[in-house]
Amino acid sequence: MGMFRLRGGTSLSDREFREIVKESSEPRARYSMTAGQAYSRFFEGLKNGVILGTVCDSCGMVFIPPKIYCPYCFRSVSRWVESSGEGKVFTAVASYISADVKPLDKPEIVAVIKLDVPGYRFDNYRFPGIMHRICNASDEDVKTQRIFDARVRARWLPKEKRTGSINDIECFEVV
Amino acid sequence: MRFNLRVKNRVAVIGAGLTLFRRRLLETPQEMVWIAASRALEQAGLDFRDIDCVISGSAPDAFDGVHLKGEYYSEGAGVVGKPHIRVYVGGGTGVFVPVAAWWYVASGLCRRALVVAEEKMSSAAEPHPQAVFRHIWDPLVEKPLNPNLIWIFALEMHRYMHKCRVSKEDIALVSIKNKRNALDHPSAQAAADITVDDVLNSPMLVYPVNRLDISPVSDGAAALVMVSEEWARRYTDNPIWVAGIGFTLDTTSWTNRELSFPVYVRNAAEMAYRMAGIDNPVKSIDVVEPYDPFDYKELHHLEGLGLAPRCGAAKLTREGVTARDGDLPTCPSGGLLGVGNPIAAAGLMKVAEIFWQLRGEAGARQVKNDPVTGLAQAWGDLMQAGTVIILRR
Numbered sequence A: 001m002g003m004f005r006l007r008g009g010t011s012l013s014d015r016e017f018r019e020i021v022k023e024s025s026e027p028r029a030r031y032s033m034t035a036g037q038a039y040s041r042f043f044e045g046l047k048n049g050v051i052l053g054t055v056c057d058s059c060g061m062v063f064i065p066p067k068i069y070c071p072y073c074f075r076s077v078s079r080w081v082e083s084s085g086e087g088k089v090f091t092a093v094a095s096y097i098s099a100d101v102k103p104l105d106k107p108e109i110v111a112v113i114k115l116d117v118p119g120y121r122f123d124n125y126r127f128p129g130i131m132h133r134i135c136n137a138s139d140e141d142v143k144t145q146r147i148f149d150a151r152v153r154a155r156w157l158p159k160e161k162r163t164g165s166i167n168d169i170e171c172f173e174v175v
Numbered sequence B: 001m002r003f004n005l006r007v008k009n010r011v012a013v014i015g016a017g018l019t020l021f022r023r024r025l026l027e028t029p030q031e032m033v034w035i036a037a038s039r040a041l042e043q044a045g046l047d048f049r050d051i052d053c054v055i056s057g058s059a060p061d062a063f064d065g066v067h068l069k070g071e072y073y074s075e076g077a078g079v080v081g082k083p084h085i086r087v088y089v090g091g092g093t094g095v096f097v098p099v100a101a102w103w104y105v106a107s108g109l110c111r112r113a114l115v116v117a118e119e120k121m122s123s124a125a126e127p128h129p130q131a132v133f134r135h136i137w138d139p140l141v142e143k144p145l146n147p148n149l150i151w152i153f154a155l156e157m158h159r160y161m162h163k164c165r166v167s168k169e170d171i172a173l174v175s176i177k178n179k180r181n182a183l184d185h186p187s188a189q190a191a192a193d194i195t196v197d198d199v200l201n202s203p204m205l206v207y208p209v210n211r212l213d214i215s216p217v218s219d220g221a222a223a224l225v226m227v228s229e230e231w232a233r234r235y236t237d238n239p240i241w242v243a244g245i246g247f248t249l250d251t252t253s254w255t256n257r258e259l260s261f262p263v264y265v266r267n268a269a270e271m272a273y274r275m276a277g278i279d280n281p282v283k284s285i286d287v288v289e290p291y292d293p294f295d296y297k298e299l300h301h302l303e304g305l306g307l308a309p310r311c312g313a314a315k316l317t318r319e320g321v322t323a324r325d326g327d328l329p330t331c332p333s334g335g336l337l338g339v340g341n342p343i344a345a346a347g348l349m350k351v352a353e354i355f356w357q358l359r360g361e362a363g364a365r366q367v368k369n370d371p372v373t374g375l376a377q378a379w380g381d382l383m384q385a386g387t388v389i390i391l392r393r
């Protein structure tokens, strides 16, 4: 293939890579995101210690976090509903690394929580579920799968510390 | 779902090419595309000048650090003066590129298309290429929890293990098989002869995911030449036909669904099977490249494709059915776990493998069952995009 010896490409070791890097940049983009109609009210709810959702009367699905439309029925949702703040662990893991792959001192337990909404029942095909931390469980609880289906309840930050964020829920605790 | 699946024009694959897949390559994205494209054209017996359309795919621009990546690398595919289309569905992109190429050629708009996929993940050097994935989460309700990408896979894998009573040992067998298959692949980055203990004793990242359950970070490019029937007949005596395509999407709300079964794959597979006239995939598919960025994903996806009973893929793996000389050779290339995972290029590498297998040109990797029909599949984004292509000789 001409004057360059291309083969299938030229592999570099980590050291070679560092030696030949010609350009290094650190793009700094700060994003400021609006929360929209549904999430704005959801975050207001969190500030007040309530997990809000919206319901589609056509299929009976509850959306937590809320949506203004039902993505399955292609129509507007019908009304607001409240979760009891309790639910069941649908799946859980123990993270030993941070977001940028640094080791953590203590594993973080993370779960998908299937939330209770009084007056509504859901199968496991589709349900109102969110990802969050579990604060009073160990990695052993995860490895033994004891934690599956455990009942959990939202633990809230003190009211004065809440900012209208998903982190106003400090974590979910096994009850 | 109702589609017009009675498309008149047949589309053939007549050449494929790859770069090496490596953790770091010297070559720029443009040069990698040039290498893969040149190799595919060489196999097909065409020149860049013979190509009338370029269809490409690549994962987030943030990896290469060039925020018009498609327009940047495509000059390496000889794009000047030609229509160029870049498609994207996260990890599903690599199989989506030939799907997109199919619709351009089947429609008659393009007759001789160059199909390329590229990824240069090493450019996102600090702190780690994985940090790019911090920006795929819901920015308002998930990102503030400071998640690592592996969380979502670990959550899905553990749900699958729990629901299907599958052990980590069973899942490790996939990693072992694929890394071993890759020993015969000339582009492979992560080929190895390892044991279950090696997988279980590799660093624990997010339980149940250990380091060796995961494919590596890679640089690499892949290319195909796809042409209309008329041109296929002129260039080759053994064209490989596109028999079916499928691509569907679900929402990003991945925490609201049963994670143990990939509906996103099933929907795309049903579309592709219907188009290919396949009622019984187990009988019809001779060789398969399901998407395996994580070892459990191969099991999960075989079930989504209907090639294993629900919760039954681990048993097939244990019994050797999915081995290269088994009844359903699965990832004979070595997959992402063995060959490497330059995201979009890895998916297209799978399609290239099916092409070579159906032509009988896979060398030491050649499966033993004289395959007539093969399938490649990828998945993308937050458990939502499925892409499937079925090839037939």
Ligand SMILES: [Zn+2]
Binding pocket: A056, A057, A058, A059, A060, A061, A070, A071, A072, A073, A074
């Ligand atoms: Zn609905």
